[in-house]
Amino acid sequence: MVRFFILFNLLITNTLFAQKTQVDLIIHNAIVYTVNAKMDKAEAFAVKDAKIVAVGASRDILSKYKAKKTLDAMGKTITPGFIDAHAHFYGYGSNLQTVDLVGTKSWEEIIEKCQAFAKQNTEGWLLGRGWDQNDWAIKEYPTKEKLDALFPNRPVLLTRVDGHAAIANQKALDLASVKAGQTLTGGEIVVKNGVLTGVLVDNAIGLVRSQIPPKTEKDDRQALLEAQKNCFAVGLTTVVDCGLDYKTVELIEKMNADKSLKMRLYVMLSDGRANYEYLFKRGIIKTDRLNVRSFKLYADGALGSRGACLLHPYADRPNHFGFLLKDKAYYEAVMSKIAEHEGMQACTHAIGDSANREILRIYGSILRGSNDRRWRIEHAQVVNQADFALFKKYNVVPSVQPTHATSDMYWAGARLGKEAEKGAYAFKQLLDQNGWIPLGTDFPVEDINPILTFYAAVVRRDAKNYPEGGYQMGNALSREETLRGMTIWAAKANFEEHEKGSIEVGKFADFIILSQDIMTALPSDILKTKVNATFVGGEKVF
DSSP states (O other): OHHHHHHHHHHHHHHHHHHSEEEEEEEESSEEEOOOTTOOEESEEEEETTEEEEEEOHHHHHHHEEEEEEEEOTTOEEEEOEEEEEEOHHHHHHHTTSEEOTTOOSHHHHHHHHHHHHHHOOSSOEEEEEEOGGGSSSOSOOOSHHHHHHOTTSOEEEEETTSSEEEEOHHHHHHTTOOTTOOOTTEEEEEETTEEEEEEEEHHHHHHHTTSOOOOHHHHHHHHHHHHHHHHHTTEEEEEEEEEOHHHHHHHHHHHHTTOOOSEEEEEEESSHHHHHHHHHHOOEEOSSEEEEEEEEESBOOTTTTOSOOSSOBTTBTTOOOOBSSOHHHHHHHHHHHHTSTTOEEEEEEOSHHHHHHHHHHHHHHHOSSOSOOOEEEEOOBOOGGGHHHHHHTTOEEEBOHHHHHHHTTTHHHHHOHHHHTTBSOHHHHHHHHSOOOBOOOTTSSOSOHHHHHHHHHTOOOTTOOSTTOSSGGGOOOHHHHHHHTTHHHHHHTTOTTTSSSOOTTSBOOEEEESSOTTTSOGGGGGGOOEEEEEETTEEOO
């Protein structure tokens, strides 16, 4: 009789097991922030063929499904994979092959880093990026004399952290035939006492940059793979790359095909005739890993280099307003052409309040009221109070980077004046226009870590807890708004909200496991959060 009952129980167990649905992966015993419409929490989900097939309680998922792999999350927090709504993925990877000047505290420190790098890398141009004179004791642009003395026969170009200013040595300036007194639209060649200082602002940088030999395909592959590795390590599963040439897109397609590049990329093509002709002829490119349907234009420069175009003079530089990088007629013509192609998107860098007003005006003349074109203004950093409503009127998407606020807050008021500063880094006020807002980092201008984005948006202080009480806290975002901005709203800005950005049935299984719950952690503990694992399409990539 005992034997009969044992056999009967085995039969029942095997029958129940056989009735379970086979999947590839089950995650259970977790705190899952689904980021669905109701911001529901769950404990478990099942994955098959790279997509989520069920979400719910651990007990229910384990009873209904069997998997090739089952992962006990041991109570850890899981969110959708982070999406960086504005970054420079390829550029970041390329910068890893140059002198890293981020965080340098003086011109002397930069010189030392260049010398050390040159000893290990003896050939070709000496390139670097990341300096910021606002971080130095003497907050002024450097001059090129030391570079000339150390590298008389080797061209040098060191780019500011925001990419909108650079310093070149005389060898590089000679190669580009740059002369004192030379003028150009949308840029400045800085001269002191009639002599070149080596400092170039905005379009002037291109004069020198055009002389740098192109990278090889091997260099580009390495750059993309190194960027991917570091981005997966901080929980990024999709990155918006703001400004690539079509040839780099074709390389990305090759690397997708050979499965070496697994990062999902939303690519904006750079503002250039060849890129427009390429995409207008080919049409929107859309695969599971790559989405190309937009163009990146630049209205003005950056606030840190005083190239941002303002309605009123800079408070710390009388009679200087910054400048637009091209004639208004150019933007009108190009954006009208983009609008002729269904589903294509204009994305325009605008920092100053004058630049934002001008781009909003041009967008409005083309979009003509409510629409779903999702045209974007990248940064929307300083907006006049009279212009916020235009984002809503024309459904323009403000794509912002919270860490810009905490990087610039030390000097933004002195540069803008207190009245204009009220409309700067106004994330909550921008969110209120359309009810959603995508968040990014602008790396390598800022750090690639999305946890810094979360902290800056919510807490609006630096790592040392400055300023007490937070910076312009009326424009802080809630934790829910911030998580949405880093996931589903970032996906929406890319026309991808139905395939990613939340942990829901039918969407890609892009998710991350965190070391702690960022939705409940003390503000002082948020920056301690680490990414324990990153999954893309159910595959563990970190």
